Amino acid sequence: MSEPKKAVALISGGLDSMLAAKTILDQGIHVEGINFFTGFCVEGHTHAIRKKDNEKAKPKRNNALWAAEQLGIKLHIVDVIEEYKDVLLNPKHGYGANLNPCLDCKIFMVNKAKQWIEENGFDFIITGEVVGQRPMSQRRFAMPLVAERSGADDLLLRPLSARNLPETKPEREGWVDRSKLHDFGGRTRRPQIAMAEQYGFIDYAQPAGGCCFLTDKSYSQKLVDLWQARGAREYELDDVMLLKVGRHIRPKPHFKLIIAREEGEGRFMEGYKNDFISLHCSSHTGPLALIDGSPDAADLELAAAIIARYSKGKDEEQVEMAIRTKDGKESRIKTRPLTAEQLPKEWFI
Secondary structure, eight states, rough: OOOOEEEEEEESSSSHHHHHHHHTTTTTEEEEEEEESSSOTTTTTHHHHHHHHHHHSSSSOOHHHHHHHHTTTTTEEOOOOOOHHHHHHHOOOOOOOOOOOHOOOOOHHHHHHHHHHHHHTOEEEEOOOOOOOOOTTSSSSHHHHHHHHOGGGGGGEEETGGGOOOHHHHHHHTTSSSGSSOOBBBOOOOHHHHHHHHHHHHHHHHOOOOOGGGHHHHHHHHHHHHHHHSSOOOHHHHHHHHTTEEEEEEEEETTEEEEEESSSHHHHHTHHHHHHHHEEEESOOOOOOOOOOEHHHHHHHHHHHHHHSSSTTTTTSOOOEEEEOOOSOOOEEEEEOOOOSSSSSSGGO
């Protein structure tokens, strides 16, 4: 008897990758999941730290881990933060609507999966791609491009659209039954929703550009602003996280403010007080703010007046602000909060 075949499924945490893996599991194939951590796909991050979100009944979770649990499969989470930087900064196929290098990203991840199956004795790769569902990485011309340029070739199986695509090796060799694969196509998600009901999958992640921050216009603008201010297209994981948190205001080219919008964000930002100058209103309740850049004394006075605008003392003639340096030294200044009219729209990133 031949050895049972094994497949690795790219698990994003969305419904499509769950259904693709389930389709192959139902054919008796051993399936394990793999999730590549780029730093930009941490969908539970901001929800988990915000107090207002924590008050909601829905539990916070890592959707990829949740999906693997629903499927009853092992999930391998692989850190590719450093390798992914070249994908983001130098995408050969360009960006989508924002800073999302979707086609290059898919090629990169399938290539990493190809390396993984070679190292771990697996036979083929599963993805949840559907022909025509996403405008960049899932157009019909892009599907063979991903297979070819990733090096996966016909070891890449897309169970949800397989019958709309040429046969792959798992189908030709009889590892899987092509007639039990699907022919989904286009933007409609009705077939996937029906399948989810059939399998009893509920409370799954809703599609909205996936979990990737880079598909978000506001986030992409903040990242471009960061690069412009630093004079270099570079970033670290802490940058990725902080760009998703708080209100970002840049009153001058050489510094910006990150102002917590609610209590949960403030608690999260407390962990960065040794890396940034921080300010908060000491005479009234107000948010914590971090200063990214190199402000001088006049800049700190301006920053204090801006941050005071978001405190309970915003209508007072004067409030007291506490300023803390990176080494923990504190000083206090009095300032008059700026009015809404004194905050130009162009300061907001």
